[in-house]
Amino acid sequence: MSVTIDHQNNYWNELADIKDELAARDWFPGTSGNLSIKVSDDPLTFLVTASGKDKRKRTDEDFLLVDSDGHPVEITNLKPSAETVLHQRIYQKTDAGCSLHVHTVDNNVISDLYGDQGSITFQNQELIKAFNIWEEDGKITIPIVENYADLPRLGDAVADKITPGIHGILIRNHGITVWGRNGFEAKRHLEAFEFLFSYHVKMRLLTK
Numbered sequence: 538m539s540v541t542i543d544h545q546n547n548y549w550n551e552l553a554d555i556k557d558e559l560a561a562r563d564w565f566p567g568t569s570g571n572l573s574i575k576v577s578d579d580p581l582t583f584l585v586t587a588s589g590k591d592k593r594k595r596t597d598e599d600f601l602l603v604d605s606d607g608h609p610v611e612i613t614n615l616k617p618s619a620e621t622v623l624h625q626r627i628y629q630k631t632d633a634g635c636s637l638h639v640h641t642v643d644n645n646v647i648s649d650l651y652g653d654q655g656s657i658t659f660q661n662q663e664l665i666k667a668f669n670i671w672e673e674d675g676k677i678t679i680p681i682v683e684n685y686a687d688l689p690r691l692g693d694a695v696a697d698k699i700t701p702g703i704h705g706i707l708i709r710n711h712g713i714t715v716w717g718r719n720g721f722e723a724k725r726h727l728e729a730f731e732f733l734f735s736y737h738v739k740m741r742l743l744t745k
């Protein structure tokens with residue numbers, strides 16, 4: 538394996554900092570959520586959160602390195618996230634360097650309100666520029682897929698919706714998965730989506 542310890546440590550620290558920031562927003566209720574960051578392209582390896590942990594806590598066992606099949610690269614007693622397949626499929630289908638999955642009330646509400654129509658599009662919001670969309674009346678669409686307990690099936694459903702210009706997928710009554718070329722971009726996309734969801738939910742309540 539050509540990944541040096543220093544190289545891996547830098548990615549570890551970057552992902553740990555992102556995890557802390559998302560935890561400060563209370564985006565990991567009930568041990569939900571998982572995060573990953575790509576460490577090498579060829580062969581594909583990425584650090585992913587260990588399964589079932591309280592992601593609000595920072596420990597030396599928060600992440601483990603996995604390969605393109607989602608299997609641990611080193612001998613460990615840690616289990617990769619149960620949803621590692623989502624991260625795998627994103628790295629296989631995009632140029633992402635980081636992928637973030639969180640469960641929030643707002644993303645669950647939006648996913649259920651618009652689940653039957655299969656996507657939601659936002660327009661006339663300054664924060665759409667967070668997706669590098671700068672034109673007048675720019676729009677951002679996020680597909681919504683059904684939630685499946687069968688995780689390979691869920692991975693396929695998510696992968697099927699990944700096309701150019703898509704930066705995240707909502708999983709109905711489950712959560713959101715977003716990605717970016719690096720940790721900074723993935724977090725920007727996540728924060729922008731959550732802002733748009735929260736705004737939309739509040740507006741619907743206020744204008745009923």
Ligand SMILES: CSCCC(=O)C(=O)COP(=O)(O)O
Binds near residue numbers: 568570588617
């Ligand atoms: C109690 S959350 C259910 C599993 C889930 O959706 C999730 O995001 C966390 O799973 P992990 O295995 O990554 O801890």
Ligand SMILES: [Zn+2]
Binds near residue numbers: 638712
């Ligand atoms: Zn989840």
